[in-house]
Amino acid sequence: MNILDELNPAQREAVEAVNGPVLILAGPGSGKTMVIAHRVAYLIKVCGVSPHRIMAVTFTNKAAREMEERLHRLVSSSVRELTLGTFHAICARILRNEGRAVGINPKFVIYDDEDQISLIKRSLKEVDLDPKQYAPRAIVSAISAAKSRMLPPKDYIEQGRSYFDEIVGRVYERYEQILTENSGLDFNDLLMKAVQLFRNKSDISSRYQARYLHLLVDEFQDTNLTQYELIKQLGGKYHNICVVGDPDQSIYSWRFADLRNILSFEKDYPEAKLVLLEQNYRSTKKILDTASYIIEANQQRKPKELWTNNELGELTTVVETYTEQEEAQFVVNEVERLVSEGKASLGDCAIMYRTNAQSRALEEAFVRYGTPYKLVAGTRFYERREIKDIIAYLRLIQNPHDSVSLMRIINVPGRGIGQQTQAKLSSWAKSMGVSQYEALPVMAKPEVKETAHQPFFNSRISQTLTDFGNLMEEFIAHSQELNLVDLFDLVVERSGYKNYILGGIEEEERWENILELRTVVQQYRDFKPQDGLTDFLEGVTLVSDVDRLDRSVDTVTLITLHQAKGLEFPVVFIVGMEDGILPHFKSFDDPAQMEEERRLCYVGVTRAKQRVYLVRAFRRNLMGSSTVSRPSRFLNDIPQHLIQGGGLWSGEESQITKAIYSWNEAPAPSLNNVALKAGDHVRHAQFGNGVVVSCQLVTDDSEVVVAFIGAGVKKLLLSFAYLEKVE
DNA sequence: CGAAAGGCTCTTTTT
DNA sequence: GAGCCTTTCG
Numbered sequence: 241m242n243i244l245d246e247l248n249p250a251q252r253e254a255v256e257a258v259n260g261p262v263l264i265l266a267g268p269g270s271g272k273t274m275v276i277a278h279r280v281a282y283l284i285k286v287c288g289v290s291p292h293r294i295m296a297v298t299f300t301n302k303a304a305r306e307m308e309e310r311l312h313r314l315v316s317s318s319v320r321e322l323t324l325g326t327f328h329a330i331c332a333r334i335l336r337n338e339g340r341a342v343g344i345n346p347k348f349v350i351y352d353d354e355d356q357i358s359l360i361k362r363s364l365k366e367v368d369l370d371p372k373q374y375a376p377r378a379i380v381s382a383i384s385a386a387k388s389r390m391l392p393p394k395d396y397i398e399q400g401r402s403y404f405d406e407i408v409g410r411v412y413e414r415y416e417q418i419l420t421e422n423s424g425l426d427f428n429d430l431l432m433k434a435v436q437l438f439r440n441k442s443d444i445s446s447r448y449q450a451r452y453l454h455l456l457v458d459e460f461q462d463t464n465l466t467q468y469e470l471i472k473q474l475g476g477k478y479h480n481i482c483v484v485g486d487p488d489q490s491i492y493s494w495r496f497a498d499l500r501n502i503l504s505f506e507k508d509y510p511e512a513k514l515v516l517l518e519q520n521y522r523s524t525k526k527i528l529d530t531a532s533y534i535i536e537a538n539q540q541r542k543p544k545e546l547w548t549n550n551e552l553g554e555l556t557t558v559v560e561t562y563t564e565q566e567e568a569q570f571v572v573n574e575v576e577r578l579v580s581e582g583k584a585s586l587g588d589c590a591i592m593y594r595t596n597a598q599s600r601a602l603e604e605a606f607v608r609y610g611t612p613y614k615l616v617a618g619t620r621f622y623e624r625r626e627i628k629d630i631i632a633y634l635r636l637i638q639n640p641h642d643s644v645s646l647m648r649i650i651n652v653p654g655r656g657i658g659q660q661t662q663a664k665l666s667s668w669a670k671s672m673g674v675s676q677y678e679a680l681p682v683m684a685k686p687e688v689k690e691t692a693h694q695p696f697f698n699s700r701i702s703q704t705l706t707d708f709g710n711l712m713e714e715f716i717a718h719s720q721e722l723n724l725v726d727l728f729d730l731v732v733e734r735s736g737y738k739n740y741i742l743g744g745i746e747e748e749e750r751w752e753n754i755l756e757l758r759t760v761v762q763q764y765r766d767f768k769p770q771d772g773l774t775d776f777l778e779g780v781t782l783v784s785d786v787d788r789l790d791r792s793v794d795t796v797t798l799i800t801l802h803q804a805k806g807l808e809f810p811v812v813f814i815v816g817m818e819d820g821i822l823p824h825f826k827s828f829d830d831p832a833q834m835e836e837e838r839r840l841c842y843v844g845v846t847r848a849k850q851r852v853y854l855v856r857a858f859r860r861n862l863m864g865s866s867t868v869s870r871p872s873r874f875l876n877d878i879p880q881h882l883i884q885g886g887g888l889w890s891g892e893e894s895q896i897t898k899a900i901y902s903w904n905e906a907p908a909p910s911l912n913n914v915a916l917k918a919g920d921h922v923r924h925a926q927f928g929n930g931v932v933v934s935c936q937l938v939t940d941d942s943e944v945v946v947a948f949i950g951a952g953v954k955k956l957l958l959s960f961a962y963l964e965k966v967e
Numbered sequence: 968c969g970a971a972a973g974g975c976t977c978t979t980t981t982t
Numbered sequence: 983g984a985g986c987c988t989t990t991c992g
Contacts, residue, residue: 300982328982353981372976372987427982494980595979597983651968658968782982802980824979840980863978864983 243282243314247275254482254515255279258287258454261475261509263502264484267546268531268846269522269808272484276456277307279482280322281314283454291321295452295474299459301326301783303806323452327467328427329782331434335425336774338444342437345423347639347774350781354623355644356380356426363414374407382408383415387428388464388496390435392416421675423641431466438473449477459806460485460505462497468504479509487542488535491802491840493832518546522808522849524553530852530882531845537877538835555884556845557853558817558875564598567857568605571813574853575611575796578811584850586612587794588810592801592844594822598815599798612795616803622780626741626750627757631780633731636712637719638773640677647676653740656704664697665705680709711735724764724772728757801844812848814841817856818869841874921966922946924956929966 244252254264254275266272280296283289298304304325311319323330336346351359360376360383382404386396393416397409419425425433438445455475457463460483463471475481483505490499506512520528528548535541561567571591578584591602591613599615606613621627629652632645640646643666651657669679681702697705711734719727732738732754741750760780764772789797797809801822816822823837845852856871923929930948946956946963956963 326982375977430982491980492982495982597978600983654969656968660968800980821979826979836980861983863976 243278243285247271247278248519250515250517250519251275251278254517255282257482257513257515258283259480261479261505261512262482262515263505263512264482264515264517265502265544266484266486266517267520267544268486268489268843269520269548270517270546271521272486272517273303273307273458273806274310275517276458276482276484277310277314279456280307280311284315284319289453291319293451293453294456295323295330295454296456297325297327297330297458297471299326299462299806301329302789303458304329326782327463327470328430329778331430331470332778332782334434334448335430335437336778338437338441339433341441341444342433344425344433345639345641347423349422349424349635349639349642349645350430350778351419351424351426351644352622352781353380353427354628355424359415359418359424359644360411363411363418366418367410367414369407369411374411379408379411383412384428385496386412387426387432388466390432390466390469418643421641422643423639424644428466431464431470435466435469435473438470445473445476448474453478454480455482457481457483458485459489461487461490461499461502462492462495463501464496464498465501468498468501472508481509488538488544488839489805489843489846491805491836491843493836516544518544520546520548520550522550523548523846524550524850526553526555526882527845527848527850527852530556530878531842533878533882534838534845534874535842537874538838540832540835554851556878556882557851558878558883558885559853559855560871561855561857562859564601564816564857564860565605567815567855568601570855571602571815571853572605572609572611574813575811576609578851584811585794586796587791588850589813590797590799590804590807590809590811590847591813591815592799592804592847593815594801594824594840595816596800598821602798602815606796606798612793613798614790614793614795616789616797616799621753621756622783624750624753626737626753630728630732630737630754630757631777633715633735633737634728634773635777636677637715637727637731638777640712640716641675643676649735650708653736655708655736657701657708661697661701661705677709677712680712681706719769719773721769723769724761724767724776725758727769727773728761801840804847805843808847808849810848810850811853812844812851813853813855814844815855815857816860817854817872817875818860819872820862820867820869821860822872822874838874841872922963923966924948924963 244255247255248271251271251274254262255278258279264272264275266275276296280294283294284291296304296307298307307324308319308322311322325333332350335344335348339346339348357376357380360379361371364371364374364376364379386408391399393409393413396412397406400406400409419429438448452474455471457471462485471481471483483502485502487499487502490497493499506514523531525548528546528550532546536543559570561570575584575586575589578589579586593599593602603613603615622631629649632648635642635645636649647662647666650662665679666676669676672679681697714734715727715731718730722730738754741747741754744750761776764776767775789799799807801814814822819825822841823834827833827837854872854875856869856875859866859868861867921929921931924946927946927948930946
């Protein structure tokens with residue numbers, strides 16, 4: 241088979257331009273992943289480049305895996321030698337191998353953002369600031385921003401202009417100290433330290449530059465400055481850098497992805513070849529049209545001409561429902577309808593939303609109707625308490641200096657080591673200049689043992705701490721010779737965690753989670769004991785939820801718009817098409833962010849091959865209270881000829897919206913004259929007679945639930961339902 | 968020390 | 983509505 245056979249001219253150009261830098265701007269569904277795969281295959285098979293000398297960076301681990309599979313089919317020879325993965329995974333590997341040269345403990349732990357938050361809280365307290373006054377999240381974000389620009393605390397403080405900067409500077413400084421003491425790296429560090437390594441160690445840098453003859457970067461629009469810097473360094477010798485991206489699909493600026501990288505690329509490599517992939521192979525004409533109208537309303541963008549030879553297809557369906565429950569119900573019904581009419585299978589359908597919280601109502605509806613679904617995130621698997629607890633044990637075994645993990649599990653399950661004791665342990669450790677683990681009685685350095693800690697702990701506490709220390713020592717000793725599965729079982733059993741879960745609340749579900757983690761562990765059974773642990777921990781920290789998505793099972797997919805990037809589905813529902821949700825209200829006051837919200841919507845629509853539904857609810861529960869909202873302004877940018885209405889949608893602002901807003905502007909005096917209570921008999925023009933089930937005051941209105949004879953149970957707004965009381 | 972209850976705040980997206 | 987923190991009581 242010829243590698244170039246199935247490519248169109250532009251794609252072929254992108255594959256064949258192997259010498260020098262290449263910038264590929266690729267629209268949605270234009271086959272960019274295929275182009276990357278074919279380019280790698282071409283390099284190996286036609287140009288005779290050793291896979292060992294190629295690095296391909298993907299956005300998720302899943303994308304990396306798929307790439308590997310594709311390549312396996314294209315080039316039968318081994319692709320194992322390829323460097324293939326996310327920036328974070330690749331950097332972690334580099335740092336494990338080379339970090340020693342810049343003082344990085346090769347057994348470093350990687351702290352995820354939850355760990356990061358707790359570290360920031362600790363840092364705040366340690367520099368005498370109140371975590372309540374200074375939101376840890378905001379500080380994490382400021383520090384991440386600094387790290388994305390590779391600013392160490394010292395420079396950050398020097399450049400600080402505001403009071404907040406100064407606060408952040410102080411915390412940042414302490415935070416870095418704690419990281420060092422713990423041999424811990426956060427996500428940003430993985431990238432930043434790798435760049436610093438190459439900057440400071442020219443021998444290592446030239447070794448890597450000499451090795452990587454070809455570099456490829458997917459989703460280039462979502463890289464940050466550090467990542468770009470890394471690519472420039474690695475490609476410093478050969479300049480064979482191929483980046484692929486789509487500015488219209490840039491949706492990670494909040495993670496400090498910087499679109500300017502695309503401009504910088506053109507500037508840094510003026511000789512770069514530009515290839516445009518504009519033919520869409522995924523969507524129908526009407527879907528592509530709808531998407532184009534949405535994205536074209538953005539001001540800050542270069543126009544591009546997307547086209548497709550696909551059929552015209554169906555109109556985009558816009559639907560309006562009353563509540564989020566009805567929204568969910570509509571989605572389930574519609575899915576069932578499509579399936580029963582043979583127009584789609586369950587696996588063809590994806591429901592996309594802006595915020596994770598929206599999945600709840602959807603899930604409930606799917607459960608109620610018994611329609612199989614899979615949720616991509618929700619509470620993320622690796623963020624579940626029991627999972628993080630067990631992982632903390634394993635982390636501590638690998639790196640006893642990791643005080644975040646230590647503090648997490650020292651009293652889980654309860655061992656009688658409470659806050660007081662932990663605080664004492666921590667301050668004692670600090671005064672002795674050792675890690676908390678070393679400060680445990682059994683671990684104390686011989687010269688300070690016994691005497692030094694005696695004043696602090698009574699004999700009972702001291703014994704408890706010793707027991708815990710001995711337990712960990714036992715684990716560490718076993719970790720030298722046991723395979724990971726046996727070590728895992730030992731930890732779960734001997735730590736008392738198993739008994740702690742069995743007998744606790746939600747025992748079944750939590751135990752199942754442990755067992756699911758165990759199946760992950762099994763993949764590392766045949767590794768050498770130490771390597772298994774290291775690789776497992778790294779994998780576990782750097783996986784994303786999308787990585788765990790299994791498309792082979794025929795169920796509906798519930799997924800956030802962000803996670804949906806790079807995927808495609810025959811049928812796509814986007815729910816929560818409301819101002820405040822999409823676009824999210826947090827973005828309202830920033831035009832740049834509003835454009836990103838629009839891109840997010842665009843990404844969602846362009847995932848679809850056959851059908852798109854845009855659904856909104858009039859009333860929705862947000863943080864406990866009921867809120868009314870207007871249709872997403874993005875809906876206004878889709879011309880009528882591409883839309884068909886469903887539900888209550890009538891084209892522009894719907895009947896409901898009009899009624900409510902006109903009422904809000906001029907409150908109807910009659911409202912308060914209608915006093916309804918549960919048990920009252922009422923009549924409705926359309927639904928007929930019924931009985932009031934409940935009556936509840938909501939923002940500016942009364943919400944009445946009525947059981948109608950024949951029409952069933954309805955939730956109505958008193959202000960426009962015009963219920964008539966029947967005696 | 969720890970379980971339970973009450974009160975508080977803040978809600979986006981994730982490698 | 984939930985998660986986090988504090989308070990209270992055994």
